[in-house]
Amino acid sequence: xxxxxxxxxxxxxxxxxxxxxxxxxxxxxxxxxxxxxxxxxxxxxxxxxxxxxxxxxxxxxxxxxxxxxxxxxxxxxxxxxxxxxxxxxxxxxxxxxxxxxxxxxxxxxxxxxxxxxxxxxxxxxxxxxxxxxxxxxxxxxxxxxxxxxxxxxxxxxxxxxxxxxxxxxxxxxxxxxxxxxxxxxxxxxxxxxxxxxxxxxxxxxxxxxxxxxxxxxxxxxxxxxxxxxxxxxxxxxxxxxxxxxxxxxxxxxxxxxxxxxxxxxxxxxxxxxxxxxxxxxxxxxxxxxxxxxxxxxxxxxxxxxxxxxxxxxxxxxxxxxxxxxxxxxxxxxxxxxxxxxxxxxxxxxxxxxxxxxxxxxxxxxxxxxxxxxxxxxxxxxxxxxxxxxxxxxxxxxxxxxxxxxxxxxxxxxxxxxxxxxxxxxxxxxxxxxxxxxxxxxxxxxxxxxxxxxxxxxxxxxxxxxxxxxxxxxxxxxxxxxxxxxxxxxxxxxxxxxxxxxxxxxxxxxxxxxxxxxxxxxxxxxxxxxxxxxxxxxxxxxxxxxxxxxxxxxxxxxxxxxxxxxxxxxxxxxxxxxxxxxxxxxxxxxxxxxxxxxxxxxxxxxxxxxxxxxxxxxxxxxxxxxxxxxxxxxxxxxxxxxxxxxxxxxxxxxxxxxxxxxxxxxxxxxxxxxxxxxxxxxxxxxxxxxxxxxxxxxxxxxxxxxxxxxxxxxxxxxxx
Numbered sequence: 001x002x003x004x005x006x007x008x009x010x011x012x013x014x015x016x017x018x019x020x021x022x023x024x025x026x027x028x029x030x031x032x033x034x035x036x037x038x039x040x041x042x043x044x045x046x047x048x049x050x051x052x053x054x055x056x057x058x059x060x061x062x063x064x065x066x067x068x069x070x071x072x073x074x075x076x077x078x079x080x081x082x083x084x085x086x087x088x089x090x091x092x093x094x095x096x097x098x099x100x101x102x103x104x105x106x107x108x109x110x111x112x113x114x115x116x117x118x119x120x121x122x123x124x125x126x127x128x129x130x131x132x133x134x135x136x137x138x139x140x141x142x143x144x145x146x147x148x149x150x151x152x153x154x155x156x157x158x159x160x161x162x163x164x165x166x167x168x169x170x171x172x173x174x175x176x177x178x179x180x181x182x183x184x185x186x187x188x189x190x191x192x193x194x195x196x197x198x199x200x201x202x203x204x205x206x207x208x209x210x211x212x213x214x215x216x217x218x219x220x221x222x223x224x225x226x227x228x229x230x231x232x233x234x235x236x237x238x239x240x241x242x243x244x245x246x247x248x249x250x251x252x253x254x255x256x257x258x259x260x261x262x263x264x265x266x267x268x269x270x271x272x273x274x275x276x277x278x279x280x281x282x283x284x285x286x287x288x289x290x291x292x293x294x295x296x297x298x299x300x301x302x303x304x305x306x307x308x309x310x311x312x313x314x315x316x317x318x319x320x321x322x323x324x325x326x327x328x329x330x331x332x333x334x335x336x337x338x339x340x341x342x343x344x345x346x347x348x349x350x351x352x353x354x355x356x357x358x359x360x361x362x363x364x365x366x367x368x369x370x371x372x373x374x375x376x377x378x379x380x381x382x383x384x385x386x387x388x389x390x391x392x393x394x395x396x397x398x399x400x401x402x403x404x405x406x407x408x409x410x411x412x413x414x415x416x417x418x419x420x421x422x423x424x425x426x427x428x429x430x431x432x433x434x435x436x437x438x439x440x441x442x443x444x445x446x447x448x449x450x451x452x453x454x455x456x457x458x459x460x461x462x463x464x465x466x467x468x469x470x471x472x473x474x475x476x477x478x479x480x481x482x483x484x485x486x487x488x489x490x491x492x493x494x495x496x497x498x499x500x501x502x503x504x505x506x507x508x509x510x511x512x513x514x515x516x517x518x519x520x521x522x523x524x525x526x527x528x529x530x531x532x533x534x535x536x537x538x539x540x541x542x543x544x545x546x547x548x549x550x551x552x553x554x555x556x557x558x559x560x561x562x563x564x565x566x567x568x569x570x571x572x573x574x575x576x577x578x579x580x581x582x583x584x585x586x587x588x589x590x591x592x593x594x595x596x597x598x599x600x601x602x603x604x605x606x607x608x609x610x611x612x613x614x615x616x617x618x619x620x621x622x623x624x625x626x627x628x629x630x631x632x633x634x635x636x637x638x639x640x641x642x643x644x645x646x647x648x649x650x651x652x653x654x655x656x657x658x659x660x661x662x663x664x665x666x667x668x669x670x671x672x673x674x675x676x677x678x679x680x681x682x683x684x685x686x687x688x689x690x691x692x693x694x695x696x697x698x699x700x701x702x703x704x705x706x707x708x709x710x711x712x713x714x715x716x717x718x719x
Contacts, residue, residue: 149687165277
């Protein structure tokens with residue numbers, strides 16, 4: 001080898017392949033993170049001198065493992081292994097030679113320390129204390145146990161919902177912040193609560209340390225966030241804590257802003273997913289440590305560990321967002337009712353509408369109604385119109401048309417005053433298509449899902465599997481042309497844009513939800529629940545289209561849910577005296593339509609409750625839904641020691657789930673055939689029913705190879 005290329009065996013020249021490899025290796029070694037240290041086995045370690053046994057709730061979430069497990073506490077962990085802290089333990093370890101070995105590492109919480117264990121063998125030691133922060137306090141543990149018993153679920157599942165995931169940086173930041181709760185604020189003045197005869201009395205009772213319970217039918221308009229904030233401030237003024245649960249982040253942000261303006265910053269925290277995991281955990285820690293005594297948040301805030309609760313409040317309890325989609329699917333209203341009963345605090349359930357559960361609270365005398373008189377309702381509500389006989393005489397197609405003359409004229413006149421809201425029950429462009437020849441619903445050739453039309457020149461596609469169908473032909477008549485059967489928000493916005501070319505059209509839906517719209521002429525097309533708030537006095541008018549789509553749902557709650565969605569939209573419209581109008585496109589003689597016209601949600605809920613009482617439907621009775629393979633459902637019901645008064649309805653086969661279709665809670669996996677049974681008991685038998693089903697399901701899970709069976713307590717969609 002020549003001197004220019006270096007000697008054999010010497011270092012490679014810069015830029016040579018070997019040099020590049022060495023440089024890459026060095027850089028990789030520098031940037032590599034050190035491996036995480038595995039927890040010690042603590043084999044042969046000295047145990048804690050006092051209370052060397054820790055009872056741990058392991059995070060397994062299985063009913064047949066829903067109990068506490070004993071572990072030994074090494075002396076080195078004695079100070080940190082306190083009740084309520086997070087730990088890692090070896091679960092499933094076997095005993096060999098007088099010691100526990102093997103098993104997988106799982107997370108858990110220390111529930112208590114004791115001197116002895118009932119376990120006859122050798123205890124495995126705790127592997128690691130993840131954090132010295134006691135997050136599962138005795139009060140929170142008792143609440144989680146009560147919720148688990150209420151919904152026939154596992155305690156570990158409820159604790160997972162109640163305690164947010166650990167963020168180490170948030171714990172350090174909370175330690176630096178420290179601090180104690182601020183001094184109680186001054187009691188708030190009634191403000192717009194004066195419009196309700198019992199409103200000022202509610203605030204006085206809360207400020208005096210009392211615990212009133214009320215079902216509040218809020219007047220339409222933009223004042224409800226401020227009124228709810230004043231109720232929370234009144235509880236704070238008594239030196240107690242307060243908690244409010246809202247259905248979504250937008251509503252929580254409005255109450256947060258109102259409460260900040262009322263009592264100042266630092267007296268409460270906002271717990272929503274929008275804040276991010278670290279910020280949310282830091283705020284939760286401030287509440288858990290007692291530095292903050294008021295919480296405003298979404299569904300997960302129902303478990304917030306507020307100390308010395310004086311008031312729990314829930315807004316719009318009929319919104320489906322209040323029910324957690326994870327097993328055992330607790331509802332925020334029911335959790336807050338448990339907290340009010342167990343902690344002796346006040347309870348406030350507010351909404352523009354009224355659910356049958358709220359009506360039952362009033363009917364049984366557990367809570368008092370809090371509503372304005374009829375004169376105040378008429379002064380605050382917009383004028384609600386339907387297509388009547390006079391409109392049909394002027395426009396013969398008024399009842400059949402999607403946008404009759406009444407709707408067009410209302411929009412035209414209202415645009416001179418401000419923005420107009422258009423509520424459409426379905427999103428998308430044309431979410432349902434049919435054959436233009438025989439009107440047969442158009443189905444996908446691959447999965448039989450419904451065909452949808454996209455905007456533009458794109459061919460129709462399947463709403464389930466997403467496959468395009470450019471060459472579709474009707475299997476019944478052979479026609480190849482399609483027509484719209486149901487129209488969505490985007491198609492409605494397109495039609496209105498052509499009809500009013502000089503007016504801007506904005507859409508708000510699942511993919512993009514608007515927070516607010518300015519107080520100037522515009523058409524705002526929204527799906528239910530995504531309606532933005534109009535600045536200033538509110539919308540000049542609202543169109544509630546396709547009422548049949550809400551009322552024709554095969555569900556016990558169809559009329560209640562339709563009225564709730566209509567009221568929430570109509571409440572954003574300015575009062576009738578300021579020109580506010582609402583047009584609802586639905587059959588005028590129907591009960592929910594008449595309740596909207598009269599603005600009488602409480603009366604509608606009372607009638608619904610009376611009918612359900614006659615039929616034995618919830619909430620008058622307590623009901624459980626059992627779903628799974630038909631043989632498994634029958635076996636579980638046969639093995640369960642149900643209360644003597646229990647009535648079993650079914651089992652009946654469930655429709656098979658199609659591939660690609662979104663799966664609903666309790667429905668069968670794609671390709672499987674399941675059955676469903678309903679078990680109902682009269683009032684007072686709910687606890688025994690939940691306990692019997694929980695015990696039977698736990699025994700079934702303990703047997704390997706058993707088909708899965710799901711249990712839901714108080715299902716909302718019973719058909």
